[in-house]
Each structure stands twice: as C-alpha cells, then as structure tokens.
Amino acid sequence: xxxxxxxxxxxxxxxxxxxxxxxxxxxxxxxxxxxxxxxxxxxxxxxxxxxxxxxxxxxxxxxxxxxxxxxxxxxxxxxxxxxxxxxxxxxxxxxxxxxxxxxxxxxxxxxxxxxxxxx
Amino acid sequence: xxxxxxxxxxxxxxxxxxxxxxxxxxxxxxxxxxxxxxxxxxxxxxxxxxxxxxxxxxxxxxxxxxxxxxxxxxxxxxxxxxxxxxxxxxxxxxxxxxxxxxxxxxxxxxxxxxxxxxxxxxxxxxxxxxxxxxxxxxxxxxxxxxxxxxxxxxxxxxxxxxxxxxxxxxxxxxxxxxxxxxxxxxxxxxxxxxxxxxxxxxxxxxxxxxxxxxxxxxxxxxxxxxxxxxxxxxxxxxxxxxxxxxxxxxxxxxxxxxxxxxxxxxxxxxxxxxxxxxxxxxxxxxxxxxxxxxxxxxxxxx
Numbered sequence: 311x312x313x314x315x316x317x318x319x320x321x322x323x324x325x326x327x328x329x330x331x332x333x334x335x336x337x338x339x340x341x342x343x344x345x346x347x348x349x350x351x352x353x354x355x356x357x358x359x360x361x362x363x364x365x366x367x368x369x370x371x372x373x374x375x376x377x378x379x380x381x382x383x384x385x386x387x388x389x390x391x392x393x394x395x396x397x398x399x400x401x402x403x404x405x406x407x408x409x410x411x412x413x414x415x416x417x418x419x420x421x422x423x424x425x426x427x428x429x
Numbered sequence: 430x431x432x433x434x435x436x437x438x439x440x441x442x443x444x445x446x447x448x449x450x451x452x453x454x455x456x457x458x459x460x461x462x463x464x465x466x467x468x469x470x471x472x473x474x475x476x477x478x479x480x481x482x483x484x485x486x487x488x489x490x491x492x493x494x495x496x497x498x499x500x501x502x503x504x505x506x507x508x509x510x511x512x513x514x515x516x517x518x519x520x521x522x523x524x525x526x527x528x529x530x531x532x533x534x535x536x537x538x539x540x541x542x543x544x545x546x547x548x549x550x551x552x553x554x555x556x557x558x559x560x561x562x563x564x565x566x567x568x569x570x571x572x573x574x575x576x577x578x579x580x581x582x583x584x585x586x587x588x589x590x591x592x593x594x595x596x597x598x599x600x601x602x603x604x605x606x607x608x609x610x611x612x613x614x615x616x617x618x619x620x621x622x623x624x625x626x627x628x629x630x631x632x633x634x635x636x637x638x639x640x641x642x643x644x645x646x647x648x649x650x651x652x653x654x655x656x657x658x659x660x661x662x663x664x665x666x667x668x669x670x671x672x673x674x675x676x677x678x679x680x681x682x683x684x685x686x687x688x689x690x691x692x693x694x695x696x697x698x699x700x701x702x703x704x705x706x707x708x709x710x711x712x713x714x715x716x717x718x719x720x721x722x723x724x725x726x727x728x729x730x731x
Contacts, residue, residue: 331686331718332458335640343600343643358686412721417552418461420641 333359333388333410340422348427349397353379355406360387365409368392370402378402387411397424456717460552461641462591462606463634465682466713468691469659470628471610473557473589475516475547477716477725480506487676487695487707489526497704498528502538508545509716510727518543524574536571539580545587555591555606560584567617577616583626585612591634593641604638607631613666622665629660636684655682659693674702678709687718 336356340346355368363383368390370378379394390406402424407417456476457464466472468483486501504522511517520541527533545561563583570576589608607630614624633656635647662675680693695707717725 331715332456334463334636337639337644341644342640414718414721416458418641 331359331410331412332414332416333357333361333408334416335406335418335420338404338420338422342420343422345423345425347425349424350394352382352394353392353404355390355404357388357390357408357410359410359412361390362409362411362413363387363390366390366407368404368406370394370404372397372402373400399424399426456715457557457589459550459555459557459589459591460593461637462555462589462593463636463684464557464589464591464606464608465632465655465657465684465689466691466711467608467630467632467657467659467682468680468693468709468711469661469676469678470608470630471561471563471585471587473547473559473587473608473610475510475514475545475559476508477510477516477720477727478508479714479716480504480711481714483709483711485695485707485709487697488703488705490701490703495526496528496530498526498531500527501525506541508543509724512730513727514547516545518545524571524576526574534573536574536576537569538574539568539570539576540566542566553594555593557589559587561587561612563612577618577621579616579618579621581614581616581621583612583614585610585626591637593637600642603642604634605632606634606637614663620668622668622670625662625664625666627662630657632657632682650683653684655684656680657682657693660698662698672699672701674698676702680709687715689713689715 334357336358338353338355340350340353353370368381370392372378378397379392382391382393384391401421403419403421405419409415456478457466457472457474464472464474466478466480483504484502486499489498489500491497502522502524504520506518506520508516508518522538524538525533525535541563543561543563545559547557547559549556549558563585565581567580568578572578587610589606591606593603595603609629611627614626635652635654639645639647639652657680659678660675662673664673665671675698677696677698678693680691683690691711691713693709695709697703719725
C-alpha cells in the first residue's frame with residue numbers, strides 16, 4: 311500500500327513539474343477564424359510550451375497557394391511571428407509545425423480573412 | 430481517516446492542482462486532431478499512458494445467481510509502447526458488489542492483459558485504426574465478486590476519425606470526432622456465449638474549435654474541455670444468446686498538460702442493463718509527456 315501511495319505521489323509531482331509536453335496553439339493574432347479590417351502587419355502565434363525555434367515554422371498562404379511573408383525571430387520561445395506584406399482582401403491559410411523544447415512535435419492549420427479597410 | 434492518509438491525500442491533491450492550471454496536449458494525435466483517452470471505450474491508438482484510477486458505481490440488474498444491487502469499481506490500467514505502433518497493457522480492477530438485502534463483497538476482478546497494433550494513421554484525414562487482443566485471465570480474480578474461473582479473449586478493431594477534413598461550409602462540424610471499437614469476446618468455457626462487444630464515442634473538441642476553426646474566446650478551464658457521449662453495447666451471439674445490454678454515457682473530458690480528467694454519467698440502455706444513473710470518473714496520466722526520455726517512449730524505435 312505504501313508503495314502504491316508513493317507511486318501516485320510521484321506521478322502527481324511529475325505532473326506538476328516542468329514543461330514536458332506537446333505544444334499546442336493557445337491563441338493567435340489575427341485570431342483563428344477571425345475577419346480583420348485591413349491588412350495586419352504581422353501574424354503572431356502563442357503556444358502552450360517553449361519551442362525549439364530552429365525546428366518550428368509558420369507559413370501563410372493566399373487562396374492561390376502563394377506563400378506570404380517571412381518568419382521573424384522572437385524573444386519569447388513560446389511565440390512564432392511572421393511579418394506580412396500588405397495583404398489583399400481575401401482568405402488566408404496559416405500552417406504551423408512546431409517542436410516543443412523537449413522534442414514533441416505537433417502541427418496545425420487555420421484560416422483568417424482580411425476585409426477591405428473601412429473608410 | 431488516519432493521519433498518514435490525510436497527509437498523502439493532501440500532498441497528492443496539491444500536486445494535481447499544481448499540474449492542472451497549465452494545459453497542453455498529450456498523445457493520440459492524427460495530424461491536428463488530438464484523441465483523448467475515453468473512459469468506457471478502448472482508444473484507437475497505442476500510447477504510454479496510465480489510468481490511475483478509474484472509479485465507477487452503478488446499479489446492476491438481478492441475474493440468475495444474485496438479486497439486483499450496486500456494483501462499484503476502482504481500477505488501474507497502464508499501457509506501454511513496445512514500438513511506436515505496438516503496445517501492451519495491463520489492468521487490475523477492485524470490485525465491490527452489494528446485492529440488495531445482502532452484505533457487500535469485495536475482491537479483485539480477473540487481471541486484464543492487452544496488446545494493440547496501430548496499423549493506420551492519416552494526418553490529412555485525422556484517422557487512426559488499430560487491431561488488438563484483450564485477454565481476461567480466468568481464475569486470477571475473486572469468485573465472491575463474480576470473477577470468472579475461465580478466460581475470455583477478445584480480438585477487436587479500433588478506429589478514430591476527426592471531422593476536420595469537412596469542407597469549409599461545414600466548418601462548424603469540424604471539431605467533432607468519433608471513435609469506436611468492435612470485437613467478439615470469446616470465453617474458454619463452452620457454457621458461456623460469445624459476445625459481440627461494441628463501443629462508440631462522439632466527441633466535440635473545444636481545443637480543436639479554438640485552434641483550428643474559430644477562437645470563440647473560451648479560456649481556462651473551458652478551453653481544454655471535450656464534451657463526449659459514449660455508447661457501449663454487448664450482444665450474446667450463440668449458446669442460448671441473451672438480451673442486448675449497454676449504457677449511454679454523457680460526460681466531459683478535460684485534457685491538461687500531462688494528465689486528463691473525465692467524468693461521465695452511466696445511463697442504462699434498457700432494464701437488463703441496470704437501473705438508475707451511475708457514474709464513472711477517471712484520472713489519466715500521459716506518460717509520454719511526464720517521462721519523455723524514459724517510461725514515456727517506445728522501448729524500440731522512435
């Protein structure tokens with residue numbers, strides 16, 4: 311019984327310990343599925359874990375499949391940034407592939423829309 | 430409760446609470462889709478994981494041998510990947526049966542050993558499929574709680590499918606996923622019938638909604654919740670047969686950094702499946718996230 315308790319406690323403490331987990335997308339700006347007025351200057355993605363930024367990428371594609379923008383370095387290891395050119399009104403697809411600091415890989419995609427700038 | 434028990438419970442609870450607020454994904458991925466571990470239906474993937482514990486309580490109907498009563502269980506399961514696609518599992522269940530008007534009986538059910546091979550995964554289609562074999566080892570449990578003296582072997586097919594590949598005009602359905610299993614339980618005793626055993630789950634992933642479809646602004650703890658309905662059915666198919674029994678289990682899962690919580694109601698499908706509403710709850714650990722360099726990785730291969 312004592313051994314079982316110690317094992318349970320060890321699991322609990324391990325679960326409370328430092329970050330050893332898959333990274334998932336916590337939120338983004340522009341937000342997932344959002345429609346923004348005017349072209350955003352950049353796209354930022356916030357992840358749940360610190361990333362191995364040398365092994366983590368984010369890309370933005372327009373409706374014809376053309377890649378837009380260039381990935382920037384970020385001081386925050388949980389954030390990926392891509393600087394964007396002026397985007398025409400339309401829908402854009404974001405594809406991210408990341409590797410968390412402990413080596414777990416994950417990936418995802420989402421869309422956002424650019425609306426004409428309001429006058 | 431003894432002082433040592435209180436101290437242990439306090440430390441354990443504190444550790445889990447510390448783990449809970451920070452969230453991340455564990456295992457069971459097909460592309461962008463995360464399939465959580467489900468409580469009543471076997472998972473379609475192989476993983477390094479431990480359910481510690483799963484507890485349940487429900488009223489069971491009368492049988493030829495016993496009056497109706499309440500059955501409560503507490504089980505521990507551990508699954509370990511041998512290779513990235515092949516894993517073994519071991520489960521131990523403590524049972525308490527309390528027939529109406531009689532005293533409670535306590536003891537262990539038969540030990541369950543399992544093997545599973547994941548033969549298909551499609552990231553684009555968010556699909557996973559596995560085949561497995563479960564062996565309920567006869568004679569290893571206590572007869573006073575109904576553990577069988579004979580073994581039962583159940584070959585089964587497991588599947589999981591996310592709806593993330595639906596077209597854009599159906600994007601509201603993309604957070605849905607289904608998983609299921611179908612198998613035949615074959616007892617070694619000629620007196621017991623073979624039983625068709627099926628399980629099915631319908632899940633709606635809020636994490637998927639917010640990271641792949643539309644961020645609706647839900648934050649902790651709701652942003653890690655996965656509402657779910659599980660349906661289990663068993664149908665004897667020979668040797669005199671018997672009624673179809675099963676349960677419908679609506680509930681919710683919460684996937685954290687390295688652990689998962691689950692709570693479901695157990696609603697009997699018919700009078701032969703029980704009466705009243707029971708419950709099942711689970712604390713589940715992702716060993717691949719807890720111990721990525723040791724226990725949480727396949728023994729062979731990457």
